[in-house]
Amino acid sequence: MQSFQSREEVDTRRLIIESASQQIDRKGIIGLRLADVARGANVSIPLISRYFGSRDGLLAAVLGDWYEGFTRMYRSMVDTWLESSDSLTLEEFAMLSPKPRNPDFKKAREFRLQVLAAAIENPELRNRISEISTESYRWILDVIRRGKHKLPEADRHFDERIFSLLLFNTMYVFTDLVPESALDDAEYSDFLTRLIRASSRDGKN
Structure with missing residues (x-):
């Protein structure tokens, strides 16, 4: 029973x-x-x-599940791509970051902003998102370490903090809100590559 x-x-x-x-x-x-x-x-x-x-408790469950699903979808895509690649250029590695013109991610980013706004007044939802985000950040650090050894030796010594920040920020608020200054996907990938390469320094992280 x-x-x-x-x-x-x-x-x-x-x-x-x-x-x-x-x-x-x-x-x-x-x-x-x-x-x-x-x-x-x-x-x-x-x-x-x-x-x-309460209504807040229901929102915490529904939006928390959506937020977790959004991050897991992205993580699955990256893991599959990374595992299928024996070697990578830095340009390819930079493409791990979602592109600003991808319509699927744009819709998800917009809803993600709404979820984060709701979490400001909903402690239960905020705690759930914090747990998911902490797990995602640890995954990002693992992705960087798994991917670095596939890069040419000269490109392996970038600042991991910069790349982790770039991967962690999937909202592109600037691109969405200031369209006249927005980058297209090719420009964005080139920008990331140059920024990561500029952070290179002697010695391994």
Whole structure:
């Protein structure tokens, strides 16, 4: 009986999250209403409160899951590409950073900004994003160390802090908000390559 109840709770929670995600897609984060979520999941508002505590708790679950999915999608793409390459040029290595003109990433970046804004007033969501971001930063450092040995010897001695910062910043706020000064993908890749190469110094990190 306990096992069945546990499975039922898992299914109910999933239905609520799916309904909330659909409402956010239609009305945005600000427009999310528990009454709409309850109607979409065919549950009561008190039941939503039982699972998530409040609207903020529900947002923390839904947006936290989205944020984690966004980072894992990007990480999977990079890991697959890196593992399939026996050797790399610095220009290719710089392309690990998402491109500003990629329409898929542009949409995700815009929503990511909304999630980060919501986290300012939502401590539970902020803590979840902090945990995901910390894990992602450690992954970035690992990517750099896995990729450096595939570069030509002359290009292996760049400042890892610069590259980790470039990879970690996937929002391109400047590109999105100041379009007349924006770089296209080729210019952006060239800029990253020159910046990373300029950070090179004697000795390994």
